[in-house]
Amino acid sequence: MARKKKTDWSKDVFKVLKKADVQQIAYVPDAGHTSLIKMAIADNVIKPVSLTSEQEGVAVLSGAWLGGEAGALLMQSSGVGNVINMLGMANECRFPLLMLVTMRGEWGEFNPWQVPMGQATEGVLEASGVIVHRVDEPSEIAETVEAAAKLAFEGGRMVAVLIGQRVVGFKDWTK
Amino acid sequence: MAARRKITLDRRKVVANILKDRGDLLLVTGLGAPTWDAASVEDNPNNFYLWGGMGGAVLTGLGLALAQPQRRVLVLTGDGEMLMGVGGLATVAVQKPSNLAIGILDNQRYGETGMQETHTEHGVDLAAMASGAGFQTTSTVYNAAELKTAIPMLYNTPGPVFVDVKVTAEDQPMILPPRDGPTLKHRFRENLLGSI
Amino acid sequence: MATKSNTKYTLQRRKVVHRILEGRGDAAVVTGIGNAVHDVASANDDPKNMYLAGIMGGAAMVAFGVALAQPKRRILVITGDGELLAGIGSLATIGVEQPKNLSIIVIDNQAYGATGNQHTHTGRGVDLVGIAAASGFKKTALITTNAELQAELPRIHNKPGPYLAVVKVMSKSSARIDAPKDGTYVSRRFRAAVTGESA
Ligand SMILES: Cc1ncc(C[n+]2csc(CCOP(=O)(O)OP(=O)(O)O)c2C)c(N)n1
Ligand SMILES: [Mg+2]
Numbered sequence: 001m002a003r004k005k006k007t008d009w010s011k012d013v014f015k016v017l018k019k020a021d022v023q024q025i026a027y028v029p030d031a032g033h034t035s036l037i038k039m040a041i042a043d044n045v046i047k048p049v050s051l052t053s054e055q056e057g058v059a060v061l062s063g064a065w066l067g068g069e070a071g072a073l074l075m076q077s078s079g080v081g082n083v084i085n086m087l088g089m090a091n092e093c094r095f096p097l098l099m100l101v102t103m104r105g106e107w108g109e110f111n112p113w114q115v116p117m118g119q120a121t122e123g124v125l126e127a128s129g130v131i132v133h134r135v136d137e138p139s140e141i142a143e144t145v146e147a148a149a150k151l152a153f154e155g156g157r158m159v160a161v162l163i164g165q166r167v168v169g170f171k172d173w174t175k
Numbered sequence: 176m177a178a179r180r181k182i183t184l185d186r187r188k189v190v191a192n193i194l195k196d197r198g199d200l201l202l203v204t205g206l207g208a209p210t211w212d213a214a215s216v217e218d219n220p221n222n223f224y225l226w227g228g229m230g231g232a233v234l235t236g237l238g239l240a241l242a243q244p245q246r247r248v249l250v251l252t253g254d255g256e257m258l259m260g261v262g263g264l265a266t267v268a269v270q271k272p273s274n275l276a277i278g279i280l281d282n283q284r285y286g287e288t289g290m291q292e293t294h295t296e297h298g299v300d301l302a303a304m305a306s307g308a309g310f311q312t313t314s315t316v317y318n319a320a321e322l323k324t325a326i327p328m329l330y331n332t333p334g335p336v337f338v339d340v341k342v343t344a345e346d347q348p349m350i351l352p353p354r355d356g357p358t359l360k361h362r363f364r365e366n367l368l369g370s371i
Numbered sequence: 372m373a374t375k376s377n378t379k380y381t382l383q384r385r386k387v388v389h390r391i392l393e394g395r396g397d398a399a400v401v402t403g404i405g406n407a408v409h410d411v412a413s414a415n416d417d418p419k420n421m422y423l424a425g426i427m428g429g430a431a432m433v434a435f436g437v438a439l440a441q442p443k444r445r446i447l448v449i450t451g452d453g454e455l456l457a458g459i460g461s462l463a464t465i466g467v468e469q470p471k472n473l474s475i476i477v478i479d480n481q482a483y484g485a486t487g488n489q490h491t492h493t494g495r496g497v498d499l500v501g502i503a504a505a506s507g508f509k510k511t512a513l514i515t516t517n518a519e520l521q522a523e524l525p526r527i528h529n530k531p532g533p534y535l536a537v538v539k540v541m542s543k544s545s546a547r548i549d550a551p552k553d554g555t556y557v558s559r560r561f562r563a564a565v566t567g568e569s570a
Contacts, residue, residue: 024439028259029288037291047439049468052258052294052460053230059429059458063401063436066421066558068566071436076288078227082259089426089433093554112354113206113227262459265492265502297467300505304463307501308492 009167010035012142013100017046020149022098023069024049026057030076032102032168037074054079058086062095070153072098077105077121077162078114084128090158091129097158098149099130107165118165125160136164180317186280186342190251191216193278193326198247200330201239201367205232205252207287209280213251214352220366226354230260233277237267240275240334243367247274249329254281254295254339261304267335268309276329276336277305282344290344305337313337380515384478384540388449389414390520391476394528395447399437399565402550403430403450405485407478411449412550418564422550422557428458431465431475438470441565445472445528452479452493452537459502465533466507474527474534475503480542488542503535512536 025040026049040048051057057073064071090097105118125132135144148159190212202222204210210224225232236250257279283296302313312332316325325338388410399419402411408422423430434448455477481494500511512523514536526534551557
């Protein structure tokens with residue numbers, strides 16, 4: 001089965017982030033975020049921040065908001081495991097926090113080591129007070145991110161958009 | 176900050192060279208390409224491959240080294256993986272495990288996820304960080320001659336030893352070892368301890 | 372390797388922090404969890420202080436985010452050795468990004484003071500100054516005396532960073548001076564003070 005194209009939705013999502021006036025994009029890479037990361041780096045307003053660990057991203061975006069800017073954190077589902085304690089700050093201070101999480105460990109996963117965290121992702125986010133929007137239909141990703149950005153930045157909440165592995169595509173391990 | 180020098184080493188050849196005369200070395204590999212590199216040499220029961228747990232390879236090696244003080248333990252991992260758990264270097268240095276060596280296959284990229292640049296591409300010097308953490312023996316390797324000097328360090332110099340091997344950022348064919356966690360664990364323990 | 376026991380250090384943390392904050396001008400201050408919160412609060416409860424009473428390991432990155440958003444303002448991090456160690460990879464991230472307006476001051480008592488003075492790694496060979504330099508910090512300093520502190524003040528406040536200083540202090544902690552604890556209150560107040568927008 002062929003991997004669905006990534007660029008289609010990435011472009012629209014990027015437009016949505018620009019419209020939401022996102023100025024900092026922090027990330028630990030995932031294959032599913034490849035084009036978004038490239039667009040963030042190419043943009044001359046957005047400050048791309050490459051992190052060593054996802055937990056840094058929650059902190060940097062809290063600081064961004066304190067300094068008057070909005071941001072987004074890009075990561076794969078395993079990174080959610082790294083951010084849990086740091087989410088406590090965003091929760092306590094009611095910082096807006098927009099996270100775009102590409103899922104692993106589910107649809108067609110080949111690597112069993114991705115499965116535990118992938119399966120726990122939604123639950124631990126919700127247990128940590130994050131509002132979760134899940135999307136498995138490529139044509140709905142951009143509008144979901146748009147809604148999530150509104151809820152985050154205007155509603156003052158932590159919101160994660162989980163982008164299903166079905167959409168991101170899974171690795172072709174046979175090559 | 177690291178001086179910029181030309182990077183020429185091929186990661187597969189580096190790993191083949193390191194593991195050529197491994198004896199009874201215990202090997203822990205970080206997720207992604209370092210695991211495929213090790214598997215490309217041979218699938219050895221003294222290998223424990225991480226297929227996840229990004230940031231955890233060095234500390235897995237530390238626990239093993241503390242449990243098996245008579246055996247040499249080598250961790251081979253990537254720069255991205257190392258950076259995600261870089262505080263572990265301080266933890267290792269404080270423990271001073273004399274039988275632990277760490278080798279970084281530093282392509283200055285997150286190879287697995289699309290070759291995005293890591294911090295080592297921008298001057299972050301992992302060997303200097305290790306030395307700041309308290310490692311007495313550290314080195315950065317750029318060519319075959321330097322690798323030749325570094326390999327005996329990985330095996331014989333009292334640890335903890337840290338060697339950052341700069342390798343070219345090329346995609347290599349994936350050579351996949353077993354990935355079932357319980358299988359890897361049982362195989363490793365049975366081979367080492369005689370029982371699971 | 373600095374393995375000197377902290378009993379040999381003579382600087383008092385609170386005096387050090389007060390001395391630094393005297394010259395802060397319009398700088399914003401982010402504190403790490405632990406005694407740093409009390410040290411900063413005891414100087415003056417300035418609205419441009421963001422007290423982090425949680426998220427161990429996060430202070431430097433919070434401050435980095437502020438530094439990106441407020442490039443004209445100096446941002447000071449006042450934090451402890453244990454807190455910084457918990458997020459040490461941040462130094463590499465900051466070293467790559469090179470924010471000129473960020474200074475990190477580590478109040479290093481070589482202990483987790485807030486939880487009962489257990490040893491941290493800094494008393495056992497771990498050199499935070501060396502790690503910062505390896506991470507790409509342009510200017511770093513190890514401060515053990517008042518004279519050294521005095522000499523570093525211009526770099527802390529004015530010279531281009533990113534800057535990191537480790538100040539070795541006595542392990543004795545001073546009285547608790549609580550900062551406002553409500554995160555929503557402190558953060559709204561901070562944001563209003565640094566952006567000039569209403570809270
Ligand atoms: C917590 C977490 N975040 C992100 C990932 C995605 N990921 C898997 S491998 C990898 C890159 C590893 O890079 P490096 O260690 O440098 O190895 P290389 O492939 O470059 O040799 C990343 C980011 C992950 N598995 N876990
Ligand atoms: Mg790499």
